[in-house]
Amino acid sequence: MREKRKICLVSLLIIIFFGVFFNGFFMRIGDYLPKKLSMPDDLPVLFSEDFESGHLKKEWRQSLANRNYSAQIINHRARTGNSSLRVELRENDPNIDESKRAEISLPMEAALEEHWYSFSTFLPLRGDEDYGIDPSSGEIIAQWHDVPDLGEEWLSPSLALMTINGFYQIGRVWDQSPLSTQERIKDERLSEYVTLGEYNADKDRWVDWTFHVKWGWERSHKPQLEIFKDGKRIFARTGVPNTKNDKQGVYMKLGIYKWDWEENPGNSSLDKRVVYYDSIEIR
Ligand SMILES: [Ca+2]
Numbered sequence: 001m002r003e004k005r006k007i008c009l010v011s012l013l014i015i016i017f018f019g020v021f022f023n024g025f026f027m028r029i030g031d032y033l034p035k036k037l038s039m040p041d042d043l044p045v046l047f048s049e050d051f052e053s054g055h056l057k058k059e060w061r062q063s064l065a066n067r068n069y070s071a072q073i074i075n076h077r078a079r080t081g082n083s084s085l086r087v088e089l090r091e092n093d094p095n096i097d098e099s100k101r102a103e104i105s106l107p108m109e110a111a112l113e114e115h116w117y118s119f120s121t122f123l124p125l126r127g128d129e130d131y132g133i134d135p136s137s138g139e140i141i142a143q144w145h146d147v148p149d150l151g152e153e154w155l156s157p158s159l160a161l162m163t164i165n166g167f168y169q170i171g172r173v174w175d176q177s178p179l180s181t182q183e184r185i186k187d188e189r190l191s192e193y194v195t196l197g198e199y200n201a202d203k204d205r206w207v208d209w210t211f212h213v214k215w216g217w218e219r220s221h222k223p224q225l226e227i228f229k230d231g232k233r234i235f236a237r238t239g240v241p242n243t244k245n246d247k248q249g250v251y252m253k254l255g256i257y258k259w260d261w262e263e264n265p266g267n268s269s270l271d272k273r274v275v276y277y278d279s280i281e282i283r
Protein backbone atom coordinates (compact mmCIF):
# COMPACT_ATOMS: atom_id res chain seq x y z
CA MET A 1 0.00 0.00 0.00
CA ARG A 2 2.78 2.34 1.05
CA GLU A 3 4.66 1.37 -2.17
CA LYS A 4 1.61 2.28 -4.22
CA ARG A 5 1.34 5.68 -2.54
CA LYS A 6 5.02 6.27 -3.16
CA ILE A 7 4.58 5.48 -6.85
CA CYS A 8 1.60 7.82 -7.03
CA LEU A 9 3.55 10.62 -5.33
CA VAL A 10 6.56 10.13 -7.63
CA SER A 11 4.26 10.11 -10.69
CA LEU A 12 2.63 13.30 -9.48
CA LEU A 13 6.01 14.98 -8.98
CA ILE A 14 7.09 13.90 -12.47
CA ILE A 15 3.87 15.33 -13.92
CA ILE A 16 4.38 18.63 -12.05
CA PHE A 17 8.04 18.74 -13.17
CA PHE A 18 7.10 18.29 -16.81
CA GLY A 19 4.15 20.62 -16.35
CA VAL A 20 6.43 23.43 -15.17
CA PHE A 21 9.06 22.87 -17.85
CA PHE A 22 6.70 22.13 -20.68
CA ASN A 23 3.78 24.30 -19.74
CA GLY A 24 3.06 24.86 -23.42
CA PHE A 25 2.22 21.18 -23.63
CA PHE A 26 -0.15 21.40 -20.69
CA MET A 27 -1.81 24.47 -22.12
CA ARG A 28 -2.44 22.54 -25.30
CA ILE A 29 -4.14 19.77 -23.32
CA GLY A 30 -6.17 22.50 -21.61
CA ASP A 31 -7.22 23.68 -25.06
CA TYR A 32 -9.38 20.60 -25.42
CA LEU A 33 -11.10 20.60 -22.05
CA PRO A 34 -14.82 21.30 -22.30
CA LYS A 35 -15.66 24.81 -21.24
CA LYS A 36 -18.70 27.04 -21.27
CA LEU A 37 -18.66 30.59 -22.51
CA SER A 38 -18.02 32.92 -19.59
CA MET A 39 -17.17 36.38 -20.83
CA PRO A 40 -16.00 38.79 -18.13
CA ASP A 41 -19.16 40.92 -17.64
CA ASP A 42 -17.32 44.12 -16.74
CA LEU A 43 -15.95 44.43 -20.28
CA PRO A 44 -17.53 47.39 -22.06
CA VAL A 45 -19.34 46.84 -25.38
CA LEU A 46 -17.16 48.60 -27.98
CA PHE A 47 -19.47 48.02 -30.93
CA SER A 48 -22.82 46.39 -31.53
CA GLU A 49 -25.07 45.95 -34.53
CA ASP A 50 -28.53 44.37 -34.49
CA PHE A 51 -29.80 45.78 -37.85
CA GLU A 52 -32.94 47.08 -36.13
CA SER A 53 -32.44 50.66 -37.37
CA GLY A 54 -33.03 49.52 -40.96
CA HIS A 55 -29.63 50.63 -42.22
CA LEU A 56 -26.01 49.61 -41.67
CA LYS A 57 -24.15 51.58 -39.03
CA LYS A 58 -21.64 54.08 -40.41
CA GLU A 59 -18.67 52.07 -39.08
CA TRP A 60 -19.12 49.38 -41.74
CA ARG A 61 -17.05 49.55 -44.90
CA GLN A 62 -18.97 47.84 -47.69
CA SER A 63 -17.33 45.56 -50.25
CA LEU A 64 -20.45 44.70 -52.19
CA ALA A 65 -21.41 44.30 -55.82
CA ASN A 66 -23.92 46.96 -56.70
CA ARG A 67 -26.85 44.53 -56.62
CA ASN A 68 -30.05 44.89 -54.60
CA TYR A 69 -29.57 41.38 -53.15
CA SER A 70 -25.90 41.77 -52.06
CA ALA A 71 -26.66 42.95 -48.51
CA GLN A 72 -30.23 43.56 -47.42
CA ILE A 73 -31.66 44.28 -44.01
CA ILE A 74 -34.73 42.04 -43.82
CA ASN A 75 -37.61 41.64 -41.38
CA HIS A 76 -38.68 38.04 -41.83
CA ARG A 77 -35.88 36.53 -39.75
CA ALA A 78 -33.90 37.73 -36.72
CA ARG A 79 -31.75 36.44 -33.89
CA THR A 80 -32.72 39.48 -31.83
CA GLY A 81 -35.46 42.01 -32.50
CA ASN A 82 -37.14 41.82 -35.91
CA SER A 83 -34.34 42.36 -38.42
CA SER A 84 -31.14 40.79 -39.64
CA LEU A 85 -28.71 41.17 -42.53
CA ARG A 86 -29.16 38.89 -45.55
CA VAL A 87 -25.99 38.56 -47.64
CA GLU A 88 -26.11 36.97 -51.08
CA LEU A 89 -23.19 36.36 -53.43
CA ARG A 90 -23.56 35.01 -56.96
CA GLU A 91 -20.92 33.52 -59.17
CA ASN A 92 -21.62 36.04 -61.91
CA ASP A 93 -21.47 39.09 -59.63
CA PRO A 94 -18.83 41.59 -60.72
CA ASN A 95 -15.50 41.36 -58.91
CA ILE A 96 -15.04 43.50 -55.82
CA ASP A 97 -11.42 44.00 -54.77
CA GLU A 98 -10.40 41.56 -57.51
CA SER A 99 -12.58 38.64 -56.41
CA LYS A 100 -16.07 37.39 -55.60
CA ARG A 101 -17.18 38.84 -52.30
CA ALA A 102 -20.11 40.42 -50.48
CA GLU A 103 -18.61 41.65 -47.22
CA ILE A 104 -18.90 44.38 -44.63
CA SER A 105 -15.90 45.22 -42.47
CA LEU A 106 -15.17 47.19 -39.32
CA PRO A 107 -12.28 49.63 -38.80
CA MET A 108 -8.78 48.34 -38.12
CA GLU A 109 -7.67 47.74 -34.57
CA ALA A 110 -4.31 48.61 -33.07
CA ALA A 111 -1.85 45.73 -33.04
CA LEU A 112 -2.06 43.08 -30.30
CA GLU A 113 -5.48 43.97 -28.88
CA GLU A 114 -7.68 41.47 -27.04
CA HIS A 115 -11.41 41.17 -27.78
CA TRP A 116 -14.53 39.03 -27.51
CA TYR A 117 -16.23 39.07 -30.91
CA SER A 118 -19.79 37.73 -30.94
CA PHE A 119 -22.21 37.33 -33.86
CA SER A 120 -24.92 34.95 -35.04
CA THR A 121 -25.21 33.23 -38.39
CA PHE A 122 -28.17 31.57 -40.09
CA LEU A 123 -27.55 29.15 -42.98
CA PRO A 124 -30.80 28.76 -44.93
CA LEU A 125 -32.48 25.43 -45.59
CA ARG A 126 -34.60 24.55 -48.62
CA GLY A 127 -35.66 26.65 -51.56
CA ASP A 128 -33.34 28.46 -53.90
CA GLU A 129 -31.24 29.85 -51.04
CA ASP A 130 -30.55 26.41 -49.47
CA TYR A 131 -26.99 26.29 -48.09
CA GLY A 132 -26.03 23.22 -50.09
CA ILE A 133 -22.80 21.25 -50.02
CA ASP A 134 -20.02 22.40 -52.34
CA PRO A 135 -17.65 19.41 -52.18
CA SER A 136 -14.47 20.97 -53.59
CA SER A 137 -14.86 24.66 -52.96
CA GLY A 138 -14.91 26.62 -49.71
CA GLU A 139 -16.01 30.07 -48.73
CA ILE A 140 -15.22 32.36 -45.81
CA ILE A 141 -18.26 33.59 -43.87
CA ALA A 142 -16.43 35.59 -41.14
CA GLN A 143 -12.82 36.64 -40.86
CA TRP A 144 -10.20 38.81 -39.19
CA HIS A 145 -7.81 40.16 -41.76
CA ASP A 146 -4.45 41.70 -41.05
CA VAL A 147 -3.14 44.83 -42.75
CA PRO A 148 0.15 44.30 -44.59
CA ASP A 149 3.05 46.63 -43.79
CA LEU A 150 4.48 48.81 -46.55
CA GLY A 151 5.99 46.60 -49.25
CA GLU A 152 4.12 43.49 -48.10
CA GLU A 153 1.57 41.58 -50.16
CA TRP A 154 -2.00 40.79 -49.07
CA LEU A 155 -2.11 37.22 -47.75
CA SER A 156 -4.85 34.99 -46.38
CA PRO A 157 -6.58 36.33 -43.25
CA SER A 158 -5.09 35.60 -39.85
CA LEU A 159 -8.34 33.96 -38.77
CA ALA A 160 -11.32 32.80 -40.81
CA LEU A 161 -14.52 30.85 -40.25
CA MET A 162 -15.16 28.91 -43.42
CA THR A 163 -17.50 26.30 -44.82
CA ILE A 164 -16.39 23.56 -47.20
CA ASN A 165 -17.86 20.23 -48.26
CA GLY A 166 -20.62 20.40 -45.64
CA PHE A 167 -18.28 21.25 -42.76
CA TYR A 168 -17.25 24.34 -40.83
CA GLN A 169 -13.54 24.97 -40.95
CA ILE A 170 -11.18 27.33 -39.13
CA GLY A 171 -8.34 28.79 -41.16
CA ARG A 172 -5.37 30.38 -39.40
CA VAL A 173 -2.27 32.11 -40.79
CA TRP A 174 0.48 33.67 -38.69
CA ASP A 175 4.04 34.91 -39.03
CA GLN A 176 6.59 36.19 -36.54
CA SER A 177 8.73 37.79 -39.24
CA PRO A 178 7.98 41.46 -39.99
CA LEU A 179 8.11 40.74 -43.73
CA SER A 180 5.56 38.05 -44.57
CA THR A 181 5.42 36.43 -47.98
CA GLN A 182 3.30 33.66 -49.48
CA GLU A 183 6.46 31.54 -49.88
CA ARG A 184 7.40 31.95 -46.21
CA ILE A 185 3.90 31.01 -45.03
CA LYS A 186 4.05 27.90 -47.21
CA ASP A 187 7.69 26.87 -46.60
CA GLU A 188 7.57 27.44 -42.83
CA ARG A 189 4.06 25.95 -42.57
CA LEU A 190 2.67 29.03 -40.82
CA SER A 191 -0.98 28.08 -41.32
CA GLU A 192 -3.48 25.50 -40.21
CA TYR A 193 -6.95 24.48 -41.33
CA VAL A 194 -9.08 22.61 -38.83
CA THR A 195 -12.46 21.06 -39.49
CA LEU A 196 -15.01 21.86 -36.80
CA GLY A 197 -17.96 19.63 -37.64
CA GLU A 198 -20.83 19.44 -40.07
CA TYR A 199 -23.17 22.38 -40.58
CA ASN A 200 -26.16 20.43 -41.86
CA ALA A 201 -27.93 20.26 -38.48
CA ASP A 202 -27.41 24.03 -38.09
CA LYS A 203 -29.36 24.93 -41.22
CA ASP A 204 -32.61 26.80 -40.64
CA ARG A 205 -31.57 28.01 -37.17
CA TRP A 206 -29.44 30.72 -35.62
CA VAL A 207 -25.98 29.78 -34.39
CA ASP A 208 -24.25 32.02 -31.84
CA TRP A 209 -20.50 32.41 -32.26
CA THR A 210 -18.02 34.03 -29.89
CA PHE A 211 -14.36 34.34 -30.80
CA HIS A 212 -12.15 35.34 -27.89
CA VAL A 213 -8.82 36.46 -29.28
CA LYS A 214 -5.76 38.04 -27.79
CA TRP A 215 -3.74 38.74 -30.91
CA GLY A 216 -0.02 38.03 -30.98
CA TRP A 217 2.63 36.85 -33.43
CA GLU A 218 5.05 35.54 -30.83
CA ARG A 219 4.75 33.59 -27.60
CA SER A 220 5.79 36.55 -25.46
CA HIS A 221 2.53 38.26 -26.49
CA LYS A 222 0.68 35.41 -24.73
CA PRO A 223 -1.72 34.94 -27.66
CA GLN A 224 -5.09 33.34 -27.08
CA LEU A 225 -7.82 32.00 -29.29
CA GLU A 226 -11.03 30.41 -28.07
CA ILE A 227 -14.06 29.75 -30.22
CA PHE A 228 -17.47 29.21 -28.64
CA LYS A 229 -20.42 27.91 -30.63
CA ASP A 230 -23.80 28.24 -28.94
CA GLY A 231 -21.98 28.89 -25.67
CA LYS A 232 -19.74 25.81 -25.79
CA ARG A 233 -16.03 26.00 -26.45
CA ILE A 234 -15.30 24.02 -29.59
CA PHE A 235 -11.79 25.17 -30.47
CA ALA A 236 -8.82 26.77 -28.72
CA ARG A 237 -5.20 27.63 -29.32
CA THR A 238 -3.41 29.10 -26.33
CA GLY A 239 0.08 30.54 -26.26
CA VAL A 240 0.80 30.09 -29.96
CA PRO A 241 1.05 32.85 -32.60
CA ASN A 242 -2.28 33.79 -34.20
CA THR A 243 -1.53 36.75 -36.47
CA LYS A 244 1.20 38.38 -38.52
CA ASN A 245 3.87 40.82 -37.40
CA ASP A 246 2.34 44.10 -38.61
CA LYS A 247 2.27 47.69 -37.37
CA GLN A 248 -1.52 47.81 -37.69
CA GLY A 249 -3.98 45.41 -36.04
CA VAL A 250 -6.64 43.28 -37.70
CA TYR A 251 -10.13 44.22 -38.89
CA MET A 252 -13.23 42.05 -38.70
CA LYS A 253 -15.25 41.19 -41.78
CA LEU A 254 -18.61 39.47 -42.07
CA GLY A 255 -20.15 38.27 -45.31
CA ILE A 256 -19.25 35.82 -48.03
CA TYR A 257 -15.92 35.54 -49.86
CA LYS A 258 -15.68 32.76 -52.47
CA TRP A 259 -12.39 32.99 -54.33
CA ASP A 260 -12.94 29.90 -56.51
CA TRP A 261 -15.71 31.66 -58.45
CA GLU A 262 -13.00 34.04 -59.66
CA GLU A 263 -9.89 31.82 -59.70
CA ASN A 264 -11.15 28.25 -60.33
CA PRO A 265 -14.87 28.33 -61.12
CA GLY A 266 -14.73 24.63 -62.14
CA ASN A 267 -14.08 23.69 -58.48
CA SER A 268 -17.52 24.85 -57.41
CA SER A 269 -20.81 23.14 -58.16
CA LEU A 270 -22.84 26.14 -56.95
CA ASP A 271 -23.57 29.57 -58.37
CA LYS A 272 -25.06 31.30 -55.32
CA ARG A 273 -24.57 31.53 -51.53
CA VAL A 274 -26.82 33.15 -48.92
CA VAL A 275 -26.01 33.74 -45.23
CA TYR A 276 -27.92 35.78 -42.62
CA TYR A 277 -26.16 37.68 -39.81
CA ASP A 278 -27.43 39.30 -36.63
CA SER A 279 -26.50 40.29 -33.07
CA ILE A 280 -22.94 41.47 -33.55
CA GLU A 281 -21.17 42.58 -30.40
CA ILE A 282 -17.53 43.36 -29.76
CA ARG A 283 -16.11 43.74 -26.29
CA1 LIG B 1 -31.70 41.99 -35.15
Ligand SMILES: [Ca+2]
Nearest residue numbers: 149178245246
Ligand atom coordinates in the same frame (compact mmCIF):
# COMPACT_ATOMS: atom_id res chain seq x y z
CA1 LIG C 1 4.38 42.48 -41.52
